[in-house]
Each structure stands twice: as structure tokens, then as C-alpha cells.
Amino acid sequence: MQILPLSPDHADAAARLWAECGLTRPWNDPQADFRMAVSGPASQVLGALADDTLVGTVMVGHEGHRGWIYYLAVAPEHRGEGLGRTLVRAAEDWVESQGVPKVMLMIRAENDEVARLYEDLGYVDQGVRVLGRFLDEDLQRMREETAGG
Ligand SMILES: CC(C)(COP(=O)(O)OP(=O)(O)OC[C@H]1O[C@@H](n2cnc3c(N)ncnc32)[C@H](O)[C@@H]1OP(=O)(O)O)[C@@H](O)C(=O)NCCC(=O)NCCS
Known part of the structure; x- marks a missing residue:
């Protein structure tokens, strides 16, 4: 198993894995998220590859002050082997x-x-509330109309 920075060529495989892992939502475009993360200077998507098959991901980025982790995903058939922890590390x-x-x-x-x-892995509650809003009203409406997540 190799953990490597992914390239734009992995967009389809990553989006498929994220859907399989329940991480996609109708108001997010996983392929656009992926492409932006792998093309920007302050972000990356790291992937776990087993014989060229993408079986795990973690998206990571920073704004100079804090790093952020997103899209931690491990294919169901590889769970419980420590891969999630390895990707976080x-x-x-x-x-x-x-x-x-x-x-x-x-x-x-x-x-x-x-x-x-x-x-x-040592993560503790930071005592902050996360607030957000969509700048695109259509996405906001979609978010409000869709139950959960
Ligand atoms: C979370 C996830 C990446 C963990 O991957 P993994 O390779 O199985 O992780 P590890 O083998 O390193 O660690 C397993 C630990 O994950 C935790 N865990 C997280 N989600 C779990 C789940 N749905 N079922 C069981 N354990 C889960 C448990 O604490 C487990 O600990 P244990 O092995 O002592 O029981 C994987 O379950 C996944 O892709 N889930 C769906 C997507 C998701 O929820 N991502 C996180 C978004 S914040």
C-alpha cells in the first residue's frame, strides 16, 4: 500500500470512493472539490493506492495558520486495518x-x-462553533431542502 499525493487523473476514482463512503452531498461537487485541492499551492489530496486502485483518501489544506483535514475515506473492504489512522498521520x-x-x-x-x-490520535474538542452560509442562494436552498448532513 502506497500513500501518495494524487493528481487530477484520480478525480473520478476519488469521487466514486467518497460516494461509496457516504461523504458526498447534493450541494457539493466532489470532482470540483478534488480538482481545486490538487491544483492549489496550499492543499493536496493524499491517496492510498493498492495495486493502482484508490482505496483511501484524505484531503488536506491550510490558510497559513491552521491545517484542515477533509474527505477522510477508506473503502469498506479495507477498513479496520489502520489505514484511516495512517492517512490522518x-x-x-x-x-x-x-x-x-x-x-x-x-x-x-x-x-x-x-x-x-x-x-x-490526540484530537480534542476545540470549544468552537462552526458557522457557515452558502454565497450561492440555490445551493443554500438545496441544503435546506435536503434532510441530514
Ligand atoms: C472513518 C474511516 C476513514 C476509518 O477508516 P479505517 O481504515 O477503518 O480506520 P482505522 O482502521 O485506522 O481505525 C478504525 C477505527 O475507526 C473508528 N471508526 C470510525 N468510523 C467507524 C465506523 N463506521 N465503524 C467502526 N469504526 C469506526 C473506530 O474507532 C475504529 O477503531 P477500532 O479499530 O479500535 O475499532 C472509515 O470508517 C470511513 O471511510 N468511514 C466513512 C467516511 C467517514 O466517516 N469519514 C470521516 C469523516 S470526518
Whole structure:
């Protein structure tokens, strides 16, 4: 198993994996998210490749002050082997290599199970509320009309 920075050629495989792992939402475009992350100077998507098949990802980026982890995903048939933890550690190494001292992540409210993985890796509640809004009204409406996530 290799963990490598992905290229735009992996966009389809990553979007498929994210859908399979329940990480996509109607108001997000996973392919656009992927392409922006792999083409920007302050972000990357790291992938776990088993014989050229993408079986895990983590998206990572920073704004100079904090690094952020997104799209942590492991294909169902490879779960429980430590790959999720390995990907988080690889994301942390990337953030550190950028000279950024802190890494953060958001967990969807309904995704309780994953909290244990992060807690085991030393992540603690930062006592902050995350607020947001779409600048595109159509996306905001879609978000409000779709239950969950
Ligand atoms: C979260 C995820 C990446 C973990 O991958 P993994 O390779 O199985 O992780 P590891 O083998 O390194 O660690 C397993 C740990 O993950 C945690 N975990 C997270 N989600 C879990 C789930 N749905 N079921 C069971 N354990 C889960 C457990 O604490 C487990 O610990 P254990 O092995 O001591 O029981 C994988 O379950 C996944 O892709 N889930 C769907 C997408 C997701 O929720 N991503 C996180 C967004 S914040």
C-alpha cells in the first residue's frame, strides 16, 4: 500500500470512493472539490493506492495558520486495518511540512463513530462553533431542502 499525493487523473476514482463512503452531498461537487485541492499551492489530496486502485483518501489544506483535514475515506473492504489512522498521520505530516503548527477537522453531527478514531490520535474538542452560509442562494436552498448532513 502506497500513500501518495494524487493528481487530477484520480478525480473520478476519488469521487466514486467518497460516494461509496457516504461523504458526498447534493450541494457539493466532489470532482470540483478534488480538482481545486490538487491544483492549489496550499492543499493536496493524499491517496492510498493498492495495486493502482484508490482505496483511501484524505484531503488536506491550510490558510497559513491552521491545517484542515477533509474527505477522510477508506473503502469498506479495507477498513479496520489502520489505514484511516495512517492517512490522518500522513495529512498531519503534510501540514507540518508546510510550516503550519495546528491541524483541525470537522465531524458531521451524525457521524459519532469516527470521533473515537480522532480522539485516539490526540484530537480534542476545540470549544468552537462552526458557522457557515452558502454565497450561492440555490445551493443554500438545496441544503435546506435536503434532510441530514
Ligand atoms: C472513518 C474511516 C476513514 C476509518 O477508516 P479505517 O481504515 O477503518 O480506520 P482505522 O482502521 O485506522 O481505525 C478504525 C477505527 O475507526 C473508528 N471508526 C470510525 N468510523 C467507524 C465506523 N463506521 N465503524 C467502526 N469504526 C469506526 C473506530 O474507532 C475504529 O477503531 P477500532 O479499530 O479500535 O475499532 C472509515 O470508517 C470511513 O471511510 N468511514 C466513512 C467516511 C467517514 O466517516 N469519514 C470521516 C469523516 S470526518
